Amino acid sequence: MTERIYDQDSHIMDFTARVLTCVPDGDAFDIVLDRSAFFPGGGGQEADTGTLGGHPVLSVSEKDEIIHFRCPVAFAEGTLVEGQVDRETRLSNMQQHSGEHVLCAVLHNRYGVDNVGFHMGSREMTLDVNGVFEPEELAWAEEEANRVVRDDLPITISYPSAEELETLEYRSKKELTGTVRIVTIEGTDRCACCAPHVMHTGEIGLIKILRSEHYKGGTRVYFLCGLKALSMVNLYQAQVHGIDTLLSAVPEDTLSAVQKVLEQNEALKEQRVQAERRLIQILADQAPLGDAPLVLFEDFSDEIIARTYVNLLTARRTGPVCLCLPRVGDPDAYRYILAIQKGSVRPLCQAMNQTLSGRGGGSDAMAQGTIRATKEAVEAFFQSYRQ
Numbered sequence: 371m372t373e374r375i376y377d378q379d380s381h382i383m384d385f386t387a388r389v390l391t392c393v394p395d396g397d398a399f400d401i402v403l404d405r406s407a408f409f410p411g412g413g414g415q416e417a418d419t420g421t422l423g424g425h426p427v428l429s430v431s432e433k434d435e436i437i438h439f440r441c442p443v444a445f446a447e448g449t450l451v452e453g454q455v456d457r458e459t460r461l462s463n464m465q466q467h468s469g470e471h472v473l474c475a476v477l478h479n480r481y482g483v484d485n486v487g488f489h490m491g492s493r494e495m496t497l498d499v500n501g502v503f504e505p506e507e508l509a510w511a512e513e514e515a516n517r518v519v520r521d522d523l524p525i526t527i528s529y530p531s532a533e534e535l536e537t538l539e540y541r542s543k544k545e546l547t548g549t550v551r552i553v554t555i556e557g558t559d560r561c562a563c564c565a566p567h568v569m570h571t572g573e574i575g576l577i578k579i580l581r582s583e584h585y586k587g588g589t590r591v592y593f594l595c596g597l598k599a600l601s602m603v604n605l606y607q608a609q610v611h612g613i614d615t616l617l618s619a620v621p622e623d624t625l626s627a628v629q630k631v632l633e634q635n636e637a638l639k640e641q642r643v644q645a646e647r648r649l650i651q652i653l654a655d656q657a658p659l660g661d662a663p664l665v666l667f668e669d670f671s672d673e674i675i676a677r678t679y680v681n682l683l684t685a686r687r688t689g690p691v692c693l694c695l696p697r698v699g700d701p702d703a704y705r706y707i708l709a710i711q712k713g714s715v716r717p718l719c720q721a722m723n724q725t726l727s728g729r730g731g732g733s734d735a736m737a738q739g740t741i742r743a744t745k746e747a748v749e750a751f752f753q754s755y756r757q
């Protein structure tokens with residue numbers, strides 16, 4: 371069994387160990403040391419990264435209580451090698467993970483709920499608990515968790531005997547047998563867990579709940595701790611500041627300022643629809659009458675307006691009408707509505723699709739589709755079709 375240096379001191383990340391075995395493993399080497407500050411992953415926490423003898427460790431894993439290192443170079447068995455865990459990553463992982471213990475303990479102690487899932491994502495952490503909470507209950511939990519941080523309580527690791535475990539109360543996701551590793555936050559929590567944690571709650575720094583959602587009958591809590599929480603708060607702050615600058619608002623009024631802009635936007639949209647309704651009536655009255663196919667290029671805010679316009683035109687004239695509407699982000703493509711009062715638009719629709727790289731169809735009275743062609747090409751097509 372590999373001696374786990376992080377068990378009693380999770381801050382030792384530079385260490386010397388003896389190489390017990392080193393065997394080729396594909397294009398790399400599988401190395402076993404007598405001791406390791408590298409955590410091989412587990413309990414929701416990623417394996418550590420870092421170097422052995424100055425060479426990058428490709429991966430760390432555990433099998434039958436022995437920690438295996440995958441390395442690009444070989445080390446002679448029996449020699450000593452220097453190991454170095456990537457400190458920043460490990461410290462951050464410990465902040466997130468230990469923060470999860472605190473948050474979960476606070477919820478467990480007050481509401482009796484249990485942790486049923488924990489995931490450390492690259493952007494945020496998630497904690498799944500088997501209970502549903504009001505926003506103010508989670509707000510309380512966040513504040514209480516940060517009190518536990520402020521109190522800077524010791525976090526210790528122990529391996530109780532089977533008899534001690536019988537009477538010990540601790541949180542665990544599953545029924546455990548054999549040796550159980552207990553992580554204790556003084557006066558607050560006992561939890562079975564294999565990962566390295568910070569040694570005092572003060573090291574966790576800020577515990578910030580970002581949001582929550584209903585999840586599988588319980589709650590999924592998104593949160594961050596320590597420097598990652600600070601980065602996220604700074605990101606939020608920059609967003610709010612950007613919005614405030616654009617809207618000449620102060621942070622206390624950001625939401626109402628945005629609501630006001632959205633209301634103004636809705637009112638403008640409605641005004642535009644009303645103006646377009648008047649406009650299509652005028653345009654339809656001015657459209658040339660007769661049997662010749664008519665092609666028009668317009669942009670309306672609303673599908674209903676476009677269709678109403680086509681209906682007004684076909685009611686007035688006997689020839690087919692083709693309304694071309696721009697496609698967002700593609701200047702050389704149009705959506706078309708093709709219609710006629712009597713007769714059929716099918717032949718014209720087929721000719722358009724063929725000549726103008728289009729697709730679409732419909733009934734005798736109306737067809738819809740898209741074409742890929744410039745305005746000039748569409749006009750030229752109609753010019754020649756009329757002749």
Ligand SMILES: [Zn+2]
Pocket residue numbers: 413467471553563564565567
């Ligand atoms: Zn843990």
